Amino acid sequence: MAEPVDIRTSEGTPDLQAEPMRINIGPSHPATHATLRFHATLDGETILDLEPEFGYLHRGFEKESEAATWTQVIPYTDRLNYVSPLMNNVGYAMAVEKLCGIEITERCKYVRVIISELSRIIDHMVCIGTNMVDLGALTNFWYFWKPREEVYKLIEELCGQRLTTAYTRIGGAMADLPEGWTDRLLAVCRGVIPECIADVNALLTKNRIFIERTMGAGPITAKDAVALGFTGPCLRAAGVPLDLRKDEPYLVYDRFDFDIPIGEAGDTCDRYMVRMEEMRQSLRIIEQAVAALPGGPINIDDPRFLLPAKAQVYENIEGLMNHFKFIMEGIQVPAGEVYSATEAANGELGFYIVSRGGGGPYKIKVRPPCFPLFQGIPHLVKGQMIADLIAVLGSVNIIAGELDR
């Protein structure tokens, strides 16, 4: 048997290469998915240093919001995490409702839980699917695209759009569930989604190639993950059971029976395992929420926050005036400041809102879950191989829309 070739001299200095190599990855590179860029310093294939750079997708969300009315901000929130836009709609609406002191209807709370969990499932599917494409396992991607398409059909039926949903309103939603929607939802949640999760599970979870490729790639300890501000599946994969659905139950999450999966090593394999289990738990929540879905109106009965009915607008002057003022001036939100956080697919999605009264926000700051995660990438991959960077980046699920805003 041939001896392995050691390129280093006995003193431990590189023999073949005198200096570390600096290479540029991105911003338009197929494995970076979005417009991300890295300056990598390499010794052979080992990453010595990594400097992430982003902002290529910066649209000035916060500046635009300051010039918009409260309702006009809702479509902007679609473009934050565009893989699960319904969750951003919910997060934003909850923040403004906290400021207004609005208690939304029971039905609306259940509907928001259902759409959030649906979004979580498709978000995780995109994450795992694209992560596997980067690692050369294309089949899983197609297996996950099928149920995702079914979910998009449901979302399109719900709000007329697939991606730019803008579904929630301050005090409710833009429309109630279409007739028979919950039946079609259950058919998808009992049929194609669990089937495809089982297929991917069979292809990957006990696949030795996959396990050896991802285990140990980009690990992080619980302590470091907290210090870096990680939240969501990446934090839970490191063994910290923080999930706002359990820790600060909002909407009606405290009424459902579900578990929070956690990992141990915080590596790419654990992040995959956590996301797979979270999808199953989301299905459990949807089942329970549909079973308990109450009747009644979806919107609160308060003309200060919701558009008058069309019949009112066309037939009497008060309705018309209300509609006009609502559109031109916006709903009137009291002065104050709130921070409202929800557990989005990638972690804590926070909205810090300052109002000085009037029809639009004085300031909106989004706390996107990706921001600290992307900051932590160098910590995850330093000392590892350059090929692991691609595996880790996909498993952390960076969405440039919410990262750059």
Next chain:
Amino acid sequence: MSGVSVVLDRLRERFPGEVVSTHSNFGDDTALVRRERIVEILAFLRDDPELLFGFAMDLTGVDYLGETPRFEVVYHLYSLERKHRVRIKVRLHEDDPVIDTAVSVWPGIDWYEREAWDMYGIVFRGHPNLKRILLYEAFEGHPLRKDYPKAKRQPTIGPEE
């Protein structure tokens, strides 16, 4: 509402001279503090066994144009163990928008401080790498300041040398 919150009571007790005002409007515990001992205050919030704010969830600036002091730096902290949150605010004057960096307390706050510099021009003294983060180095001005016009154009830039 004051006096109800454990966090704010603890903070006032430990730093009586630093806490300017507190409120718990909308259920969010908030303390406005002076900037001089901010790192000490943040380290206390992280380490005190009753508080244990291990997470620096968010940091941002706010521009209250026309008020004095003009700028505000806002920290949002969360405790995993105690399941509580607090908002710490510091006011900064327009001609001296400088505050000590909290990177030594939470390494994860690094990029938030860079963003506040980028967007509001707030200087974090002692920050290891205080440069623009979302915008590019040649960008002029700080766009989230209220006196920055929304429609202002910036010169286009070419590739780096």
